[in-house]
Amino acid sequence: FSRRTFLKASGAAGCSLAAYAALPEKFLLWAEEQGMLKASYVPTFCEICFWKCGAVAKVLNGRVVKLEGNPAHPGARGKLCARGNAGAGLLYDPNRLKTPLIRTGARGEQKYRKATWDEALDLIASKMKHIKSEFGPESVALFTHGTPTDHFLPLLSAYGSPNVGMPSFAQCRGPRDVGLELTFGEGIGSPERVDLTRSKVLVLFGSHLGENMHNSQVQDFADALAMGTKLIVVDPRFSIAAGKAHSWLPIRPATDLALMLAWIHVIIKEQLYDKAYLDAYANGFTELAAAVADCTPEWAAHETDLSAESIVETARLLGHNAPNVCLHPGRHATWYGDDVQRSRAIGILAALLGSWGREGGYFLATRTSLPKPESKPFPEPAKAPLNLGNFPFAGAEGVTQEIRRATISGTPYPIKGWIVTGTNLMKAMPNQKETIEAINKLDLLVVVDVMPTDTAMMADVILPECSYLERHDALAVGKGRSLSISLRQPVVQPLYDSKPGWWIAKQIANRLDLADYFPWQNLEEKIQAQCALWGVNYQELKKVGTITIPNSANPYITAEAPAEFKTGSGKIELYSKELKEKGFDPVPRYTRHPVPRQGEFRLVYGRSPVHTFSRTANNPELHELYPENEVWINSGKAKDLGVINGEYVVLVNQDGVRSNRIKAKVTQRIRTDCVYVVHGFGAASKSLSRAFAKGADDQGMITRYAVDPICGSTGMHVNFVRVEKEGVHA
Numbered sequence: 001f002s003r004r005t006f007l008k009a010s011g012a013a014g015c016s017l018a019a020y021a022a023l024p025e026k027f028l029l030w031a032e033e034q035g036m037l038k039a040s041y042v043p044t045f046c047e048i049c050f051w052k053c054g055a056v057a058k059v060l061n062g063r064v065v066k067l068e069g070n071p072a073h074p075g076a077r078g079k080l081c082a083r084g085n086a087g088a089g090l091l092y093d094p095n096r097l098k099t100p101l102i103r104t105g106a107r108g109e110q111k112y113r114k115a116t117w118d119e120a121l122d123l124i125a126s127k128m129k130h131i132k133s134e135f136g137p138e139s140v141a142l143f144t145h146g147t148p149t150d151h152f153l154p155l156l157s158a159y160g161s162p163n164v165g166m167p168s169f170a171q172c173r174g175p176r177d178v179g180l181e182l183t184f185g186e187g188i189g190s191p192e193r194v195d196l197t198r199s200k201v202l203v204l205f206g207s208h209l210g211e212n213m214h215n216s217q218v219q220d221f222a223d224a225l226a227m228g229t230k231l232i233v234v235d236p237r238f239s240i241a242a243g244k245a246h247s248w249l250p251i252r253p254a255t256d257l258a259l260m261l262a263w264i265h266v267i268i269k270e271q272l273y274d275k276a277y278l279d280a281y282a283n284g285f286t287e288l289a290a291a292v293a294d295c296t297p298e299w300a301a302h303e304t305d306l307s308a309e310s311i312v313e314t315a316r317l318l319g320h321n322a323p324n325v326c327l328h329p330g331r332h333a334t335w336y337g338d339d340v341q342r343s344r345a346i347g348i349l350a351a352l353l354g355s356w357g358r359e360g361g362y363f364l365a366t367r368t369s370l371p372k373p374e375s376k377p378f379p380e381p382a383k384a385p386l387n388l389g390n391f392p393f394a395g396a397e398g399v400t401q402e403i404r405r406a407t408i409s410g411t412p413y414p415i416k417g418w419i420v421t422g423t424n425l426m427k428a429m430p431n432q433k434e435t436i437e438a439i440n441k442l443d444l445l446v447v448v449d450v451m452p453t454d455t456a457m458m459a460d461v462i463l464p465e466c467s468y469l470e471r472h473d474a475l476a477v478g479k480g481r482s483l484s485i486s487l488r489q490p491v492v493q494p495l496y497d498s499k500p501g502w503w504i505a506k507q508i509a510n511r512l513d514l515a516d517y518f519p520w521q522n523l524e525e526k527i528q529a530q531c532a533l534w535g536v537n538y539q540e541l542k543k544v545g546t547i548t549i550p551n552s553a554n555p556y557i558t559a560e561a562p563a564e565f566k567t568g569s570g571k572i573e574l575y576s577k578e579l580k581e582k583g584f585d586p587v588p589r590y591t592r593h594p595v596p597r598q599g600e601f602r603l604v605y606g607r608s609p610v611h612t613f614s615r616t617a618n619n620p621e622l623h624e625l626y627p628e629n630e631v632w633i634n635s636g637k638a639k640d641l642g643v644i645n646g647e648y649v650v651l652v653n654q655d656g657v658r659s660n661r662i663k664a665k666v667t668q669r670i671r672t673d674c675v676y677v678v679h680g681f682g683a684a685s686k687s688l689s690r691a692f693a694k695g696a697d698d699q700g701m702i703t704r705y706a707v708d709p710i711c712g713s714t715g716m717h718v719n720f721v722r723v724e725k726e727g728v729h730a
């Protein structure tokens, strides 16, 4: 560029400095280089996934030109992943929701008219008042994920409904957390407290670190491998992580529990366990040993399709390196419907090896805590939340599909309204037909979102939230090795007629006579009060983005600081009395799951390092990197089907549901009995110009799910597909 071109372009844009913001980054950066513009740097934290990495935005005349990791933030350590770097792609996506919208066509027809905020909010409030008077407040449910929860959960609680459903529980990490809580009295947290850089051996069950991209965890993973940590990867697919492994165990899908029980068997039989640790901290060793007596490596070899030798060899590798062994408990754990028990088996192995609370295993969360700010108590709901009777270990995050079921059936009581925010339910919940059926029963569906997602396109009222780079949100408090407090603040002013979530929730509350629950003028005022209570200098926080309060206690169990376990017995429960009392197996027991029939493959899915669920598929920068998903198919099987690499195929599931066309990735890196896709593609919303109909929607193929009876989560690796050449119907 030349100075003349710049001035000409800016002249055309109206000559005002603010107008330069509309100019391409290259112009702005050039003008900065010439000393004509000066950048400001504003810290905030990322919302492209839920690791909440501290980020610093470089802003030139009101336009974000770069995002970088905040060195002060423990999850970022000065770096962002590709998705975090592409945050401005969301901010400037021309497909963003720009104004409130009210449905004009039939549900699903995707026809809307623009509305003012007053009109849209008045409509929502009047419908919510009507539902409350006709059916009671519990007949409105909230589906939520991420920071919007901090604003909309108080709204719903103040309104009087106990019904909340977070896909992050029933479709994700619920069974993992419940399994570990039943064993150790606490979960593993998020970010997970895995001590990767001190591990001598790390085991990944499916967790495809590197493809599944959580910033500081992947940094630790890379450091651990560089320092010589031995890696065991248990995965039917030769993942990126498997490429770095000491042992890759290409397990038959749905049999991980058999492998784990055989490892427990070998570790007990060969006395490789940490006796002193178990004597001090664990209950139920005798019952455990009896329960796994028959789980020999030979038995497990038959179930898992692994060799008995490899099972024994890897069990010994674990035992000989105890306690500096980390069995990663995973995150998206909803696979087969017995997922709490699989998570328990991981916990039991960790206990036998003495690695919970030990170096190289799992470190303990900081003991530092912050006082809870006072707030007006919410009314006691008149009716119990929908799931509690059915699943004794379901938690406060609710069971999404139970709300859906009650919406369809009207029992035990009617559900007439849904508020959906931060989650694209059509892509997050299995069996889309049921989701649509439930939505069609509603009197009110409100979606609060940044993008016109598939779920938004079913709503009666769509409210455009501004992106995370344009708003305040609640302070993020991270509890890892130390306690961190991070601020989200607007980096630029909201574009279009979009508004922050806190403002939307407060406006609805005002109209429902619930203003007392939102007693501050704006969220910044509330944040400042919180900082004052916690002794945090707000001005400093605004400048640095993250403040860390060191841990006052040792992150590992020591003789001076013995462990405490918040289980019923105060000990690690190898044998769970709590489960026994509720009619479940006190020690995990293996059961066989159905296998694919002739000509079918099990459908397994996972993540791409450059996408988060469905939320990034339309992001221009990330779309360019990975525009559509592919289906991994074993080369031998592909040859039998006459499918060649890169060719478009169609997946047809056991219930006859057909996918969009999807490219075949023909590879030896996957077993013959399954195919693999990246989750989150194949958008149905026509307003997503890049993501619409691109790739196959795995959730569309997941018509069946196996509910875990312990916590209500939905195992979703239980569907089978045929692979058809495009245009050829079998």
Ligand code: MGD
Binding pocket: 047, 145, 148, 167, 168, 171, 172, 173, 331, 332, 421, 422, 423, 424, 425, 427, 428, 429, 448, 449, 450, 451, 453, 465, 466, 467, 468, 501, 605, 606, 612, 613, 614, 615, 616, 679, 680, 698, 699, 702, 716
């Ligand atoms: P996304 O699909 O990313 O996550 O599923 P969801 O919770 O639905 O949808 C997020 C929605 O939030 C999008 O509509 C996006 O536009 C919107 N959004 C993004 N930023 C903001 C914001 O700042 N404010 C608001 N209001 N909205 C925003 C994830 C869930 O799905 C989870 S946690 C897991 S682990 C499961 N993963 C998973 C899987 O891997 N495979 C299959 N088949 N199903 C899955 N379901 C689960």
Ligand code: SF4
Binding pocket: 046, 047, 048, 049, 050, 051, 052, 053, 079, 080, 081, 082, 083, 084, 085, 213, 214, 215, 216
């Ligand atoms: Fe953002 Fe990546 Fe961090 Fe997730 S891991 S919060 S996408 S930078």
